[in-house]
Amino acid sequence: MTNRQALLAQLTKALAATDDAKFRAVVAVIDRQPRHHVLELLIAPHRPRLARLKPPRPLTFHRVVTLPLEAALVPAEDWVPGSYRIPRSHLAPLHSAMRERLDPELVDWVDRMLAGKTTADAGVERAVGRRLWPAAAEVLDGLLATGRKSLGEAAVSARLAAHLLAIGERLVETFWQLPPQSILCFSGEERRAAIELLKDAAQRGTESLALVADLLGARCQSPLAILEPLLAGEISMSPRDKRECADRVAEACLEDLGGEIAAALADEETTPQAAAELVLRVMSGLESLSDVATKLDIDRHAVRQLTRRTAELAEQVTRRVLKQIKQSFDDDTDGVPLYNYEKAARAVTKIRLVAPKLVIASKLDDLLRCAIERYTSAFDAFLARRRERGASTALEEPAIMERLRIIELLFGSPVAVSLWERHSGRRAAI
Amino acid sequence: MSSRKAASTAHRPDHDTGVVVPFTTPQFTGARLRANRKGRFELMLRNPAGGRGVYLVELEVAHRFSAISLHDRILHAELLKLLRVSPRGVRLCARRVALWGAAGQGARLAAQAAAREEEERVTQLRDHLLDSLSAAAGGEGPTANGAAQPRTATAGRGLDERTLRRAAEEIAAYGVGIGLPPAIPSFHAETLSRIAELADALDGWGGEGNGRSDEIAVEVSRLARETHAAAGRELERWQRELADGPALFARWQTDRAGLLDDLQICDWLLDGWPDRCALWNAAPVTDRACQRAALKHIAKLLPPAIETEREACDGDEAIDALRRALRESTDWRDEVRLAEILERQEALRAELPA
Numbered sequence: 108m109t110n111r112q113a114l115l116a117q118l119t120k121a122l123a124a125t126d127d128a129k130f131r132a133v134v135a136v137i138d139r140q141p142r143h144h145v146l147e148l149l150i151a152p153h154r155p156r157l158a159r160l161k162p163p164r165p166l167t168f169h170r171v172v173t174l175p176l177e178a179a180l181v182p183a184e185d186w187v188p189g190s191y192r193i194p195r196s197h198l199a200p201l202h203s204a205m206r207e208r209l210d211p212e213l214v215d216w217v218d219r220m221l222a223g224k225t226t227a228d229a230g231v232e233r234a235v236g237r238r239l240w241p242a243a244a245e246v247l248d249g250l251l252a253t254g255r256k257s258l259g260e261a262a263v264s265a266r267l268a269a270h271l272l273a274i275g276e277r278l279v280e281t282f283w284q285l286p287p288q289s290i291l292c293f294s295g296e297e298r299r300a301a302i303e304l305l306k307d308a309a310q311r312g313t314e315s316l317a318l319v320a321d322l323l324g325a326r327c328q329s330p331l332a333i334l335e336p337l338l339a340g341e342i343s344m345s346p347r348d349k350r351e352c353a354d355r356v357a358e359a360c361l362e363d364l365g366g367e368i369a370a371a372l373a374d375e376e377t378t379p380q381a382a383a384e385l386v387l388r389v390m391s392g393l394e395s396l397s398d399v400a401t402k403l404d405i406d407r408h409a410v411r412q413l414t415r416r417t418a419e420l421a422e423q424v425t426r427r428v429l430k431q432i433k434q435s436f437d438d439d440t441d442g443v444p445l446y447n448y449e450k451a452a453r454a455v456t457k458i459r460l461v462a463p464k465l466v467i468a469s470k471l472d473d474l475l476r477c478a479i480e481r482y483t484s485a486f487d488a489f490l491a492r493r494r495e496r497g498a499s500t501a502l503e504e505p506a507i508m509e510r511l512r513i514i515e516l517l518f519g520s521p522v523a524v525s526l527w528e529r530h531s532g533r534r535a536a537i
Numbered sequence: 538m539s540s541r542k543a544a545s546t547a548h549r550p551d552h553d554t555g556v557v558v559p560f561t562t563p564q565f566t567g568a569r570l571r572a573n574r575k576g577r578f579e580l581m582l583r584n585p586a587g588g589r590g591v592y593l594v595e596l597e598v599a600h601r602f603s604a605i606s607l608h609d610r611i612l613h614a615e616l617l618k619l620l621r622v623s624p625r626g627v628r629l630c631a632r633r634v635a636l637w638g639a640a641g642q643g644a645r646l647a648a649q650a651a652a653r654e655e656e657e658r659v660t661q662l663r664d665h666l667l668d669s670l671s672a673a674a675g676g677e678g679p680t681a682n683g684a685a686q687p688r689t690a691t692a693g694r695g696l697d698e699r700t701l702r703r704a705a706e707e708i709a710a711y712g713v714g715i716g717l718p719p720a721i722p723s724f725h726a727e728t729l730s731r732i733a734e735l736a737d738a739l740d741g742w743g744g745e746g747n748g749r750s751d752e753i754a755v756e757v758s759r760l761a762r763e764t765h766a767a768a769g770r771e772l773e774r775w776q777r778e779l780a781d782g783p784a785l786f787a788r789w790q791t792d793r794a795g796l797l798d799d800l801q802i803c804d805w806l807l808d809g810w811p812d813r814c815a816l817w818n819a820a821p822v823t824d825r826a827c828q829r830a831a832l833k834h835i836a837k838l839l840p841p842a843i844e845t846e847r848e849a850c851d852g853d854e855a856i857d858a859l860r861r862a863l864r865e866s867t868d869w870r871d872e873v874r875l876a877e878i879l880e881r882q883e884a885l886r887a888e889l890p891a
Contacts, residue, residue, distance in 0.1 A: 160821060161821035161822070161823040161824045162821075162822075162823070163822055163823055164823075226823045227822045227823055228741075229742075229823075229825060230741075282826070283825035283826055283829070284825075284826070284829070285826055286826060286830055387873060390869070391870065394870075444642075446638075446641065446642040449641065449642070453876070453880065456876055457873055457876060460869050460872045460873050460876065461869050461873070463869065464869055502637075503637040505637070505638050505645075508637050508638040508639060509638055509642075511607055511639075512607065512638065512639070512641065515606070515607045520562075520604060520605060520606045520607055520610075521603055521604070523607040524605060524606075524607055524610045527607060527610060527611065528610070531614070
């Protein structure tokens, strides 16, 4: 390792240990430097954190032209050739190709408009993008038709980038409009926006449609949520092409989900939160699939198997969490604070909500019913032991309240509220 | 969007719009507590179906809604102990419940920190009041804790030391939000600067073709500026009043209730704004989707328009409507969404100065 690399590694490590406020400050300092491109190396390994914090960064030609591509970007090491994704390593050649071939007057105008602005200036970003994105798409289309070789390896990404830039404004607007969390299913306004975007994408052909469908799908709990808007009658494309596109999405998604469920079942270390999210994702996907089942060629056996395996995972995780929390619940020494289990308990809540949709709903319900009895008896016993010891049994005591919280998170508010009302002598809910 | 009643409350609090209660149950989002014409406490709830109109539920029966969270059930029991509706009273109830841990560990720690900070400022303000009284009575200069001088200060005022101390404690407890900068920082001034930041951010945010979100942004910004101006004026006035210790003590002797009410004018004017600012600040400045979601939530926290009250439903009808809305959301995805909203509401409690 050279001295420079060692220093870089050291600084990257130090940056990882800083809190969010300091991290934002460091990014701001880097952005103010004239040679900030060199210093960008420092924050490059922290892209997930940057994506979470989204600090305002200076607006540049590169940032604006990359905006419609953002949903498709992946780190170079995660890129799978042939996928609908663009590796970050391809951005530099694409940027220089576009900047070189764009009308110099347009480039000057873009630079002037962006001077002193940051990514918080959404209006400027959009106004510049409105002129820049279609022009950049044209440049890439032209290059792909004539000078493909000059792009080298990045040619494959240029095609995808051209599709996205051509519908840049609609794409950016739609993604800004979608909810920040991953979407369980499209509804109302979101569905209308997704269809409009798919309609625009379809005008450039099946590849563009499949690409945009894939990117929208990635914003959902399950990519299968995109099937219904995709198959909606409003997209101007032959029914056969649409169906082919939807079949591809469904097939790939079922395969991926099956793989993820198998891995989670095999891995005892999977956190309850991750398992619950996966169960939700699968169930959400299967619901979306059942909405359009008659319009697609789907492998019903694969769907049944996936449902069965998901139910298995839901049951396994629920049993594990109930057992694990119960041990701490019975512990009077306050060894591990119960609030440490809140996330796991919330995971069981989510699994409980989706249980009626799983084939083992009654099994899971029985499991939870028995657990409610065990937990409420344990709560009563805990209070009795405290009473014997002469400790306070006021419900406001943290050790008591956190047990009530766990009961609420595991079994729902009505169970915890009735327990609280019984012990506080308040009137029970009608 | 119609003009809201808050706009007309430039100088005096509008008790009809009630006080925002930080419930965590998703169906109770934006609920406001007020005393009705008969003097009974009632909750103003938004139409659970998302339509116009508000539901008026007597506080005594609100716990009958079966999906009420444990935190809200406990908070409900605490609210029933209040004698009068005021932002301070509701805030203290909510803090007490948060301190017990009913909204989770994060909210508990935040409430602990807030209580500690408030206690410190109350002590500072109390000492300042006693010192100023002492100085006015020709005492030997300010004391650190007001222990020795009050005897001098009481001379000619007919108040014993204990009563004087009680008066100072009470005035300080009610006026702590006002503060006396720079010596005693003002909670209200901090809220005002957050409101100004929110209004600035929203002014720059609108006009992006986001339809409903743009409308909300314009409306919230307008209300924020009006509140900022009205509360700013009141805050300045009350900081001047607080600086005049002897006059305050004199008023406390003759018009205690009136004085304590007046000390809460800023609390009324600023009610609900810390939550709205916290919601906006939680969304990264460059994340449009997050900001849109925050704006929709903020809209639910605004006081309902006056005309919607004419379409209000009462009591059992309201509880039935809430139950119906709950039954109608039989889709598990809706229930997961509600669980996530509850989680976010609790997380927000941890972000707020409880």
